[in-house]
Amino acid sequence: MAEQPYGLIARFESPGALYRAAERVRDAGYNRWDCMSPMPIHGLDNAMGVKRSIVPRFSLAGGITGFCTGMSMIWYMNAFDYKLTVGGKPLFSPLFAFPVSYELTILFTAIATICGMFFLNGLTKLYHPVLKYENIRRATDDGFFIVIEAGDPRYRAAETRAFLVEAGGLDVTELEA
Amino acid sequence: MSDHGEQAFAGPAILQEVNPAVLPRPALVANNRDFAWITNKICGIVEGGTPAWWWWCFGVACFIASFTVAGIIYVVSTGVGVWGHRTPINWSWPIVDFVFWIGIGHAGTLISAILCLLRQKWRTSINRSAEAMTIFAVVCAGIFPVFHVGRVWYAWFLFPIPTYNGIWPQFRSPLEWDVFAVSTYGMVSVMFWYVGMIPDLATLRDRFGAAGRVIRARIYGFFAMGWRGSARAWSNYEMAYLILAGIATPLVLSVHTIVSFDFAVSLIPGWHTTIFPPYFVAGAIFSGFGMVLTLMLPLRALYKLEDLITQYHIDCICKITLATGTMVGYAYAMEFFIAWYGANPYEGFTFINRAFGPYAWAYWIMITCNVITPQLFWFKAVRRNTTFVWVLSIFVNVGMWFERFVIICTSLARDFLPSSWGYLSPTVVDIFTFFGTFGVFSVLFLLFIRFLPLMAMAEIKAVTPQADPHSGGSHSHG
Numbered sequence: 001m002a003e004q005p006y007g008l009i010a011r012f013e014s015p016g017a018l019y020r021a022a023e024r025v026r027d028a029g030y031n032r033w034d035c036m037s038p039m040p041i042h043g044l045d046n047a048m049g050v051k052r053s054i055v056p057r058f059s060l061a062g063g064i065t066g067f068c069t070g071m072s073m074i075w076y077m078n079a080f081d082y083k084l085t086v087g088g089k090p091l092f093s094p095l096f097a098f099p100v101s102y103e104l105t106i107l108f109t110a111i112a113t114i115c116g117m118f119f120l121n122g123l124t125k126l127y128h129p130v131l132k133y134e135n136i137r138r139a140t141d142d143g144f145f146i147v148i149e150a151g152d153p154r155y156r157a158a159e160t161r162a163f164l165v166e167a168g169g170l171d172v173t174e175l176e177a
Numbered sequence: 178m179s180d181h182g183e184q185a186f187a188g189p190a191i192l193q194e195v196n197p198a199v200l201p202r203p204a205l206v207a208n209n210r211d212f213a214w215i216t217n218k219i220c221g222i223v224e225g226g227t228p229a230w231w232w233w234c235f236g237v238a239c240f241i242a243s244f245t246v247a248g249i250i251y252v253v254s255t256g257v258g259v260w261g262h263r264t265p266i267n268w269s270w271p272i273v274d275f276v277f278w279i280g281i282g283h284a285g286t287l288i289s290a291i292l293c294l295l296r297q298k299w300r301t302s303i304n305r306s307a308e309a310m311t312i313f314a315v316v317c318a319g320i321f322p323v324f325h326v327g328r329v330w331y332a333w334f335l336f337p338i339p340t341y342n343g344i345w346p347q348f349r350s351p352l353e354w355d356v357f358a359v360s361t362y363g364m365v366s367v368m369f370w371y372v373g374m375i376p377d378l379a380t381l382r383d384r385f386g387a388a389g390r391v392i393r394a395r396i397y398g399f400f401a402m403g404w405r406g407s408a409r410a411w412s413n414y415e416m417a418y419l420i421l422a423g424i425a426t427p428l429v430l431s432v433h434t435i436v437s438f439d440f441a442v443s444l445i446p447g448w449h450t451t452i453f454p455p456y457f458v459a460g461a462i463f464s465g466f467g468m469v470l471t472l473m474l475p476l477r478a479l480y481k482l483e484d485l486i487t488q489y490h491i492d493c494i495c496k497i498t499l500a501t502g503t504m505v506g507y508a509y510a511m512e513f514f515i516a517w518y519g520a521n522p523y524e525g526f527t528f529i530n531r532a533f534g535p536y537a538w539a540y541w542i543m544i545t546c547n548v549i550t551p552q553l554f555w556f557k558a559v560r561r562n563t564t565f566v567w568v569l570s571i572f573v574n575v576g577m578w579f580e581r582f583v584i585i586c587t588s589l590a591r592d593f594l595p596s597s598w599g600y601l602s603p604t605v606v607d608i609f610t611f612f613g614t615f616g617v618f619s620v621l622f623l624l625f626i627r628f629l630p631l632m633a634m635a636e637i638k639a640v641t642p643q644a645d646p647h648s649g650g651s652h653s654h655g
Contacts, residue, residue, distance in 0.1 A: 019646035022408075035408035038212060038380070039639040041646055045412045053416035059424075077337060077345035086349050099354040099435055103361040106428045110365045110421060114372055117417035121410040123375075123402040130405060137383040139406040140376065142212035 006129035006177045007033075007149040008160055010169025011138070015041045018144040021167040022047040025146060028163065032152040036130070036139040055116050062112020063105050070101025129175055147175070203489040205298055205640050210484055212638050219377075219632050220384050222480055227627065230479065235623050241616025248610030249324055257327050261603040266589045270607040271321040273581040276436060277464070278318035278614065279359065280457075280577060282366070283429055284465020285311030289369060290425035293418075299493050301636040302485045305377075306476065306626070307469050308370040313621040314468070315363045317614040322355075351438040358435040365428055369421050371400075375414075377630040379404035433461045440584065447527040447588035450515065456508035460580060463501035463547070466494055467573025474567045476626065485632060488561065495554040495566060498573060502551035505580075509548065523593055531587045535600055539579050540587070546576025 012018040015037065022035055026049040035044060071094065078084045079091035089096070118124060130136050130147055139145050146169065148160055157174070164172050206215070252259055262269035285307040292300040323332050335356045337346055346353050378401035385394035404410070437453035473494075477486045516528040531540050550572045553559045560566060591598045625631065638644055 015644050015646045036406040037408065037411070038216075038376070038406055039635040039644060040411040040415050041408070041644065042639075043646060044408050047646075048408055050409055050412050053413045055413050055416040056420060059420045063424075073337060074348045078348050082343055082345055084345070084347055086347055089349055096349045099351075099431070099438070100348060100357045102431060103354075103357040103428075103435075106424050106431075107361040107364060109424050110368050113417050113420045113424075114368055117372070117413050118402070120413045121407070123404065123410070126398060126403045128403060128405060131403075136405070137387050140380040140383045140404075141216045 004177060005150050005157075006175040007147050007151075007155070008157075008164060008172060009130065009133055009136070009145055009147045009175055010164040010167075010172045011135065012144040012146065012168060012170065015044075015144060017168050018146065019044055019047050021146055021164075021169065024163075024167045025148065028154070030148055030152050030154055032149040032155075034147050034149075036136070036143075036145040036147065038138075038140050038142060038144075053120070055113060055120065058116025058119075059109050059113040062116075063109040065112075066105040066108025067101050069108065070104035071097050074100060129177060133173065133175055135171065135173075150177075203487070204642075205301065205487070205489070206637060207484040207487050210641075211643065212641070215485075215634055215637055215641075216380060216384075218482075218485070219630050219634050220381060222626070223381060223628060223630060224384065224388070228479075231623060231627060235620065238616045238619035238623060242613055242620050243616070244609040245320065245613025245617055248606050248613060249320070251606055252324055252610070253329055257325070259604060259606045261601060261607050263599065263601075265592065265597050265599050266586055266601040268585050268589060269601050270603050270611060271325040273578065273585050274611045274614065275318050275321035275325075276457075276581040276585075277578045278314045278321075278618075279362075279436060280433065280461035280464045280581075281468045281574075282311040282314035282318070282362070282465065283433060283458070283461035284469050285309070285314075286362075286366060286369075286425050286429040287462050287465065288469070289373070290422040290429060293422040294426060297493075298640040299490050301640050302482075302490060302632050303469065303473060303494075304636070305370075305373065305629075305633045306472065306631050307465075308366065308373065309622065309625045309629075309631075310465075310468060310472060311366045312363070312370060313618050313625075314465075315359065315366060316621065317618050319359065319363070320614065320617075322359075351435065351442045354435045355439055358432045362428060362432045365421075365425060369425055372414075372418065372421065373633055373636075374629065375401055375404050376406065376635040377633060379406070380634060381630060430458055433457045445588045445592055446521070446523040447531070447584065449524075450512065452508060452511060452515070456505070456512075459501050459504040459508065460547075460577060463498060463505055463551075464573060464577035466498045466501065467570045467577065470494055470498070470566060470570035471574060472622065474563050474570075476631070478563075480631075482632075485637065491563065491566060492557075492560050495560045498570075499551050499554040502547055502554075502573070506544075506548035509544065527588055527591070530591050531583060534587065534591065536583060536587045536590070539583050543576050543579040543583050546572040547580060550576075 010021075012021055018035060018037060019041060022044060025033055026047065035041075035048060037044070074097040075092045083091055085091070135143065136145065137143075146164065146167075148155060148164070150157075154160075161172050210218075260270065262271075285304075288300050288307040289304040292304075323329060326332050326335075334340075335346060335353065346356075348354075378397050382394050382398040382401045385391075385397060434454035434457065437457035440448035441450060441453040443449060470491075473486060474491075477483060513528050516524045519525075531537075550569055553565075553569060559569075586601050590600055
């Protein structure tokens with residue numbers, strides 16, 4: 001074999017078939033593998049043994065940053081850098097600074113959430129080996145796929161192929177690296 | 178794990194005795210369409226040729242939009258004196274128009290965020306276009322305060338940008354809060370919209386790729402960012418989407434709250450009330466749902482989307498319109514009550530003056546369109562007649578514009594001293610600039626339905642019965 005393939009891909013008929021096969025792949029002990037589906041399938045991450053997403057950590061960090069940015073910006077601008085006296089009101093109060101800080105909390109949370117999601121998903125990477133596979137187009141239409149990577153320690157070309165067929169996989173194909 | 182059917186019957190024994198009735202849920206996608214049908218239907222709109230009606234609408238929309246462009250050029254080159262506002266009514270049409278448009282945007286965020294948190298699955302077929310409506314409404318809204326500052330080339334003073342004169346914005350003013358609220362709202366709406374669209378852009382990328390249309394496949398592929406429908410990606414994506422929905426909910430409530438602070442923090446009778454934030458939010462959602470109906474019903478008919486926007490969807494939208502319209506009616510009544518109960522003569526006079534003074538015509542248009550006509554949505558026969566529903570939705574739009582007009586103009590026209598009373602007459606520039614924004618909005622919306630997937634395909638597929646991995650075999654999963 002000149003080159004190690006990327007892995008094996010199998011298609012499944014329905015979300016239910018994909019779900020049951022995913023449970024079997026998980027139980028067989030693979031860990032470098034993935035499912036592909038045109039829509040999120042309820043409970044599939046459990047069936048795959050994927051842990052709860054850590055996107056909320058990014059959101060929390062973003063939210064705290066946004067709130068502190070708002071408060072400190074307003075204090076700096078209106079009470080420190082250029083003391084602006086208006087209507088005998090205090091130079092700084094968290095009360096009048098709150099609405100703007102609140103909006104910035106939301107803005108920064110949104111940005112952090114989206115950037116965190118992109119980062120965790122490795123998006124903006126416009127190329128991926130599975131995209132070479134002609135049939136993968138159906139993964140954004142009505143196809144359900146499981147990919148097991150050749151880099152998985154349990155991967156054996158023939159056995160893994162037989163395993164996918166036995167789990168209900170159709171058109172099991174080897175992917176080029 | 179494998180047999181959910183038996184687990185469901187293992188509940189308390191009493192359940193078997195009372196034999197709870199099975200209430201069938203209305204199907205969200207009619208005629209039991211499969212996944213490929215949904216993809217073909219929605220992508221077909223983008224992939225097919227441009228229909229003749231689209232060009233006609235686009236031409237008319239561009240013509241109408243030119244009114245706004247001409248109005249703005251005239252105002253900038255001449256000065257804000259060409260608008261009708263004069264002392265004492267220094268906030269008039271532009272601010273009415275601003276609040277009107279920003280309110281319309283709110284239904285989009287409500288549908289995409291609040292209904293997502295409430296697990297209202299019917300939102301899936303209308304959320305994409307409602308979010309688009311939000312963004313375009315914010316664009317139209319933004320025009321007015323920016324040019325209302327008078328010297329528009331100084332509008333950037335509103336943002337905290339370091340300048341040579343060393344003065345920063347004044348953060349004790351609700352107008353400054355509004356700058357942050359509206360710009361955050363615009364940005365978060367765009368981000369939410371875009372993130373929701375990534376899986377569908379990937380679908381378009383793959384379909385254009387398969388059809389050999391390379392340039393469009395590249396463009397959609399660029400914005401799809403390499404999305405492949407990976408389950409690990411879906412897991413992060415769904416979490417991110419949920420968080421965005423979770424923060425867009427307080428955002429949408431805060432934006433119109435802060436818009437209402439522009440009024441409520443002042444001392445003008447009729448503005449200086451604590452009911453304004455909830456009242457404005459209810460009104461915003463009401464007007465936005467009116468606009469959703471105005472847009473969705475023609476779209477549904479033109480693109481034959483009856484299987485995706487079913488009668489159930491229309492019923493739901495009508496019922497929310499009814500509920501929020503009734504809340505607005507309650508707020509009108511409560512304002513009157515508090516004006517009397519508060520025993521402030523200026524406040525009391527303002528409300529009597531609204532209903533029976535020189536602006537009584539506007540007040541009664543507002544009451545008719547916002548409180549009385551939406552009550553027809555109680556009747557199923559009305560909700561089933563789409564033409565009638567569409568006409569009622571236009572009434573909602575008209576009524577909500579007049580609500581802002583009544584609030585802003587009547588209070589300013591007759592406040593404390595009779596010697597400084599006035600009456601507002603808009604100029605033709607006022608009227609045409611506002612009229613033109615409907616063209617701006619339509620141009621943007623037409624471009625959206627031509628080039629972007631107008632329904633969230635992935636989300637619609639996810640709420641079909643066949644997307645449930647346990648749908649085959651056991652019937653009582655849950």
